[in-house]
Amino acid sequence: MPDQGMAEDMHSLVEHRLRRIDQRYTSGRRAIVDLLVTAGHPVSIGDIAERLPDLPRSSAYRHLTDLHAAGLVRRVAANDEFTRFELAEDLTEHHHHLLCVNCGKVIDVTLPSGAEQQVTSVISQLADTAGFQPHSHRLDVLGLCSACA
Amino acid sequence: MPDQGMAEDMHSLVEHRLRRIDQRYTSGRRAIVDLLVTAGHPVSIGDIAERLPDLPRSSAYRHLTDLHAAGLVRRVAANDEFTRFELAEDLTEHHHHLLCVNCGKVIDVTLPSGAEQQVTSVISQLADTAGFQPHSHRLDVLGLCSACA
DNA sequence: ACATAGTCTAAGACTCAGTCTCAATACAAG
DNA sequence: CTTGTATTGAGACTGAGTCTTAGACTATGT
Secondary structure (H helix, E strand, O other): OOOHHHHHHHHHHHHHHHHHOOOOOOHHHHHHHHHHHHHOOOEEHHHHHHHOOOOOHHHHHHHHHHHHHOOOEEEEEOOOOOEEEEEOOOOOOOOEEEEEOOOOOEEEEOOOHHHHHHHHHHHHHHHHHHOOEEEEEEEEEEEEOOOOO | OOOHHHHHHHHHHHHHHHHHOOOOOOHHHHHHHHHHHHHOOOEEHHHHHHHOOOOOHHHHHHHHHHHHHOOOEEEEEOOOOOEEEEEOOOOOOOOEEEEEOOOOOEEEEOOOHHHHHHHHHHHHHHHHHHOOEEEEEEEEEEEEOOOOO
């Protein structure tokens, strides 16, 4: 969890990015971003509705869409589940996901830099052979979390 | 694309797996499996409706659900797109996906075995630190396909 | 061949995640 | 304060995916 100073920097970055596309950093949007920061893992619309009961569903969708348009939020498709959302990689460490196929839990994990480099080089190989221009990647591991195992 | 012999073996494997859970390998199910085999990449319900116009949507869903329950089909969540389906890994080579963020195209790619081993070892590291029991994994690369670049 | 018990299917009603519209409100800048 | 623009809540709407049901099919026993 980021400390106060980091969180402040992050909020001003978010504000700046929104301003660039003529959008304001309002309380509703800030509530969503705060929730994503404190959650520390991808959240579904259901999670948001639970934690921000006064925020209408459609507003939550709109905020997420706007933040997504500003490149501040990304979508994570869990296995058979609903769409979840997390902060974009610019705002957090690059990480991957462990998805529990039993309880649906999503765990964020960060690779040691050596391992991450291995993955990146594997991806360049992949992309080259297909004439594909990679922007980002995701490595999801499906299995059972410690509680469900 | 698998040759005739491989396809036959695969169909009898599918039949056997269905039999184990008291289900038959009927024409509707076979049509879905054939389509997945010949497609060679994940297909959406829309694709299925287009190629099998006489098969009702709800039947397609049911077949896919049944095949999924038998462990013969897996779901692939494309980026912001609809759910797609492909044959389970037992029936095909283990592979990964290049997802075009512009046109939504999904390209299957197979890693050279050395690279695949690297990925696997990275995953064991990840899983160990979280007490996670990995079953399978997916490596998706997001970017632009050669046509959209 | 016939019966029967169980599986499979088409048709369509239904649910609910996600989108869209619009009138009312808040904000920024002069 | 006023005006133009962005934002919001409320709720209608869309469509992917699910569920139900009555009838068709298939395997097996007699």
